[in-house]
Amino acid sequence: MNDPYLFSVTNHVATFSVNDAPFNLMPVSYIDRLEEQLPEVLADNAIRAMVFTAEGLANFSAGMNLRQIPEGIKRAGSPEAFFAQRHRVLGMIENGGTPAIATFFGYCLGAGLELPLACHFRIAASEGAKIGLPEMDLGSVPAWGGSARLPRVVGRSHALDMILRARKIDGNEALKMGLVTEVVPLEQLKARAQALGEELAAQPRLAVKAVLDTVVGFETKTLDESIDDEKRAVAATLGTPDSQEGMAAFLEKRKPVFNQS
Incomplete structure (x- = not known):
């Protein structure tokens, strides 16, 4: 079985990859590993940028592995504690003082959008990206801070349109509404994220x-x-x-x- 959490450092840029093809669902263990490793990364002066991506070129992440929610809640002790861990981890990414870059390609849904919303830069593929918060289709609401962060990034109207209609947008529409800063061809996406990370790592x-x-x-x-x-x-x-x-x-x-x- 593949390790769903991959980590590497190249030229002062740390890369975190979801590795659960084809949809790269984020298992409970992925957030556990992030919570364990992020403090070390953020305290390491040699690591000066972070990239959040996924293995392959099919999908960044179709969200959390929903089948594992009961197990995760049981381990955490309560639903509140379970989701508090996710807010805590995303808060470390957002407030840790190290620039974070996310890549959008294929499905970027639910947690696959909420984690990137905690990053400071988001780059999308020019083709194939499906970005959204589809929780309404499940009779639920975003649970990892999506409804709090999305309006701060794209404004209230765009956020409500996406959330209440469970609407998925592509990279070009994401660029128009300010959700991403760049759109590049899919085959160039990861190289561009690494290059941006190295550019930021070279800054003081x-x-x-x-x-x-x-x-x-x-x-x-x-x-x-x-x-x-x-x-x-x-x-x-x-x-x-x-x-x-x-x-x-x-x-x-x-x-x-x-x-x-």
Whole structure:
């Protein structure tokens, strides 16, 4: 039996892959493994970006393995504890201070959209993506934060249209509504995600974290609170080796090389 959770690091970019072909359903163990490994990844200064994807080119994920919900609830002790773990893991991705990139291809449904919504960048295949929250068709509602995050990303009208109608959209429509930042051919999707991860990993680590700390969650902050966050970000990056390298590179008219210390 294949391991449904694969992890690797290349050029300072950590890649988490769902590996349960053909639909890449997320088993209970996938979230358990994420909860165990994410703190180590987020604390590792050598890992400066993350990519969430899946093996193959058929589907990112058709969502959670619904057959395992009773087992998961039993292990957690209650439905509340079971879903709290998922919110906790997605919160680590969103608030951990390391840029996270998700790939959309094939089915990206339920948890297969909710996990990417916790990421900071989403890239879709130009063909074949089916992105949505179909819980209404099951007589239920999104349970991993989908109804909370989706309107913050695409706005209330688009979110309600997708959720209440259980509507699936493709990569091009996702781009139009701001759900993804890029659309690329399917065969280029994973390479593009890795390239973006490496680009972000080459940026000054402390400055990247400071910007994420300022911008993530801005929807619930006042302007003054966000400005205070920015002030803290400036204080955290002023005079660092990376800021000194950036200034020196600017004056010397060369490309800066960050994260040397």
